[in-house]
Amino acid sequence: MKYAPVQNYINGQFVDASTDQTLPVISPLDGTLLSAVPMSAPKDLDAAVRAAKIAFHGWSHTPIKERVQVLFRYRYLLEKHLQELAALVSEENGKTMGEAIAEIEKCIELTEFAVSLPQLVTGEVLEVSKGVECRTEHVPLGVVASIVPFNFPSMVPNWTIPNALALGNCMIIKPSEKVPLSVGRLAQLLKEAGLPDGVFNVVNGDSAIVNAICDHPGIAAVSFVGSTKVAKIVYQRSTHHYKRCLALGGAKNHLLVLPDAKADMTAQNVAASMSGCAGQRCMAASAMVAVGNVDHIIQKICEEAKKIVPGQNLGAVISKEAKERIEHYITEAEAQGAKILVDGRHTTVPGKEQGTYVGPTVIDYVKPEMSVAKEEIFGPVISIMRTDTVDEALAIENANPYGNAASVFTQNGGMARYVIDRASAGMIGVNVGVPVPREPFSFGGWNESKFGVGDITGKSSIEFWTKLKKSTVKWNPEAGINWMS
Known part of the structure; x- marks a missing residue:
């Protein structure tokens, strides 16, 4: 194998899965055996959820202006390691180097948008009656999960990682078992950027882990990108357990x-x-x-x-x-x-x-x-x-x-x-063959290409990764009481 066997990433450390079952990771470019990826068990997901729950209190209470400083450094590291990251994408996915470089450049753009989120989630405040204010603020959901496909080993994970983390959530990501190497490297860069342990976790595996994510009571929201057949299953299973879900499917x-x-x-x-x-x-x-x-x-x-x-x-x-x-x-x-x-x-x-x-x-x-x-x-x-x-x-x-x-x-x-x-x-x-919106415009289709409300990137993603808290405050008893207060 060219690379060491893939490990899970839990609470800031690479750790072995609890099972010995693995699948080979083979380069489509030339058939080279790159690595072996573990087929994790639900107990491995449990460990990741526990770590993320512990980390959530501190991370969610860190001001967003401070949280995005981590992503600012992460963006710098993506640029610094662009060639290395692109080579890894090319090896495990089969892309040309030019396409792989473009993928990492898109990761950089996605991260740049996340760094701008403090300017977009300021909330609203209005004096609705004399001395009475109503205020809204975006509050993180908690522990969230992202299930990503093989076709963009770095870009699709970065559709969700920067925004979900900037908005105060802790994340568990499940890479495609065909291309697990890139996400492991992203985990290293996030730690180097200063992300606290437990905020970002990686659990490798197959459909058993997908099902466990959908079912887990400690996970508040699930995003998915893949085929329509599986997107429907993930959406139905996640929402059956009262989670938010945004599942992107196929296209024609x-x-x-x-x-x-x-x-x-x-x-x-x-x-x-x-x-x-x-x-x-x-x-x-x-x-x-x-x-x-x-x-x-x-x-x-x-x-x-x-x-x-x-x-x-x-x-x-x-x-x-x-x-x-x-x-x-x-x-x-x-x-x-x-x-x-x-x-x-x-x-x-x-x-x-x-x-x-x-x-x-x-x-x-x-x-x-x-x-x-x-x-x-x-x-x-x-x-x-x-x-x-x-x-x-x-x-x-x-x-x-x-x-x-x-x-x-x-x-x-x-x-x-x-x-x-x-x-x-x-x-x-x-007159555009690939009409992908650029940030801050969001990515998302209709009909059987998407299940759930909102889009996965851009400003639309704010509503998915947060919940709205409304507060009404009064400090002047002399104003008396009316129908507004």
């Missing part, structure tokens, strides 16, 4: 391409959106709806796709199982009558034959009822459906159960507004 993002779209810009955006991070992101373009005659744009998309070379500017997919599943979708679509314009199946990279790569794939003449058009593929594959009108294209987009993102490519401002108003998605792009 549609790009509507109109004949007046700028061909070069559109082709570059579509190709980058469908292949970035090997298509393993919930904002990837997975379905394109060609409105009218856009053959000239489709040709350019194919030309751009052929410039994307596995092992160079295209990373690996996470596992052999993922590669097989993605290639099955392509083969099934072909058997059903779709036309493969660019074929990424059976891809190998010289010198990295044990890596798990799928080349960029463009599939034309896809019908809306095909699996490749309806289901989340999570690979560098785009399915092209054809319609005569924008309304027909919107009907296809609206019919999909997901609702993460949608984009329209056009030079007509009125038509862009028409699509923005009618697309059933939480994040909309105009």
Whole structure:
């Protein structure tokens, strides 16, 4: 193994899990055995919750202006160790180094927003009657948990870590068992930044720990990012135990391409959106709806796709199982009558034959009822459906159960507004292939892409990680009593 076996991180120390069961951590880049991750037991989660509960009193009573100083130092350490952190992301996830660097840069931006929270949670005060004041303040929930996926080993954890901690909570995070190394390194950096022991804890494992988090009476809120199937289970199980839950699921993002779209810009955006991070992101373009005659744009998309070379500017997919599943979708679509314009199946990279790569794939003449058009593929594959009108294209987009993102490519401002108003998605792009909002705007979809209220990042996250305390105060008995006091 390249790295030592993964340990849990509880009360400021790396500790062994209570079980001997482990899973291998394998690099998708070349099949290298990186480490082994423990399959923790519920008693390991209990230990983390106890540590977090003890730490909560001191951390929650630390003024927020002091709490964010820790995150200010953490942000500096993310920048200082950017190359190292990016290399770790690339190794365990399969991203290109450029994509991994961008991921750490996003972690820095997320932390910068958390450092600004003292300016956003000042509360309100109003003299509602002579000598009577009403005041609101944001109060931390207590011990919270975050369950994160494999596709962004550092960024998705940092969707929740900085904001939840800045707002006074103590956190337990459960990394994906496929990519546990990055979160362990983040724990080290938080401690180096001065975070008190017990405020941040890491418990590794599989679905048994996910279930234990949902059920644990000492955990007040759960955030989750992953597939819609599991997001529904986590949301139902957590809320059954009266916890707050925000569970982000899968996506099937549609790009509507109109004949007046700028061909070069559109082709570059579509190709980058469908292949970035090997298509393993919930904002990837997975379905394109060609409105009218856009053959000239489709040709350019194919030309751009052929410039994307596995092992160079295209990373690996996470596992052999993922590669097989993605290639099955392509083969099934072909058997059903779709036309493969660019074929990424059976891809190998010289010198990295044990890596798990799928080349960029463009599939034309896809019908809306095909699996490749309806289901989340999570690979560098785009399915092209054809319609005569924008309304027909919107009907296809609206019919999909997901609702993460949608984009329209056009030079007509009125038509862009028409699509923005009618697309059933939480994040909309105009001539943008990956319409991820930047801080302080929040990230979150609609429909079966999200379960729960609010968004996971930005200002919207304040409501999720805190509860509102209202106080009414009177100090002047001479004012008498009226209906307000």
